[in-house]
Every structure is written in structure tokens, then in C-alpha cells.
Amino acid sequence: MIEIIHLEKLKQKGKYKIKTNLEEYILDEDTIVKHRILKGSIFNEKEFEEILKDVEINSLFLKAITYLTYGPRSIFEMKEYLKKEVQKEEELEKVIQKLLDLGYLNDEQLAFNIFEHYKENKKGPKWIEQKLLQKKIQNKWIQHAKETYLEEEELQNMEYLFHKTNHQEKPVLKQKQMLTQKLLRDGYTPSLVHHFVDQCTFEDHSQKQLQKDFEKIKQKIEQKSLTQEEKKKKIMTSLMTKGYSYKDILECFSKN
16 A cells, blocks of 8 residues: 655645655646545555556646647647657557647647638648648548638739739740749649639740840850851750740840
8 A cells, every 4th residue: 555644745836746655756736636645645556556647647748738839739740749758658648638628639620720821821722731731630621621722712822922923024934934833832723823824914024134144145155166056056945945935036146
């Protein structure tokens, strides 16, 4: 049998030191209250093992709460974090269940919140979906949250990004390529992206840049042992790769 022969409240909030007829322990207030631990209380070995288990679980729970102060977590992320702190799977599952019961973990709500957050930050649904998959949130919650991202909102966000990232100094073809790549990279629906880009009106202020690129490429090509025709072809290819039209490049040659 194990007898509590001394009980002392410590300066650290919610912590108590108890001394038994065997050794000393530090317990939390919840455990003290739950098991009605008082000076003179007597427990058998099985009962005292349960007390120590509760101490461990409460300690893990507090670590989990601290982890959550740095940002919301999925069930998977919390398990991965706590695995480093536990020796028994049973303790881990009890803490996770307590967090679920108290609403600290809720993958369904988390999926919705993340969609709303990144939607406001102009990310597309596919990008956000990948973010949630990394957190190992169940696909049903991901798809449910994804349904809240309306097509009109995608188009509004793409419109915002179009005006924010407009590269008028580039030729129209290059502008279209850059915008398409940007929107696909940010996770917008491909069919919507291509339709949206086709509907955009691009301003072409690339003539000045074309002249700069022409002179730079020409200077580089001139150093090579090539015929004039070969040099012209290489300059033409390099400029077309940058998105300039064949017509504009020919005009540039005529001026130079």
C-alpha cells in the first residue's frame, strides 16, 4: 500500500509535491482533485499507477496546448509532435481524444479555416488542397471545404493577380505565358486559367526592351565565328524565345 505522508503546494502554478512512504512525486492540480489526494490518503499499487498515468497525460496535454499557441494543428501534426514525448501509444491516444473532446483539434473546421485564410491571400483551390494533404487531413473534409471556394472567387482573385503582376515591358506572348504559369503555380483551376488569360487585355510596351535585348544578344553573337546569316538566325531565335513577335524582330533588324 502507498500512503501520502506529506502534501505541499508549490510556487509553480497548479503543481504539488507529495511524499509517500516510498518516494516523492510532483503532481498537477487536476490529478490531485480527480483522485482526492490528501495527507493520509492510502492507495493500492494499481490505483497509484493510475495516478501517475494521469500525471503523464496531463503533462502531455499541457505540451499540446502550448504547441497550439503557435498555430492550429491537424490531428496528424499533433500526433507527430507528441510521439517524441511519449513511450506508450495508449497515453498518446488519450491525449488526442481529450483534445478532440474539448474542441482543440477539429480537422473539419481546420480545413475550412485554412481554405478561407489562403483564399484571402489569393491562393487557388488546388494549392490549398495540397497544403491540407500535407497535414494529412481526411479527403472528405478537404473536398467539403473546397466546395466553399466558388468559381467567381477564383476569377476575382485571378483578376487581382493579373493587375498586380502585369509585365507591360514584356511582349504580349511572354506576358500571357508568365501570367498562365503564375496562376497554375498558385493552384487555380487550369480550365479557368486558360479561359481567363484568353479574355485578358494586355498592353505591349516592349519595344524599348526589345531594342535592349537585341543589342545585348547581338553583341554576344558578334563574338562568335559565324556567317552573317547564321548570326541573324541565332539573334532571331533568342528574341522569339523571349516572346517577341517575328514582325517586331524584323523591324528591329531593319532599324539596326
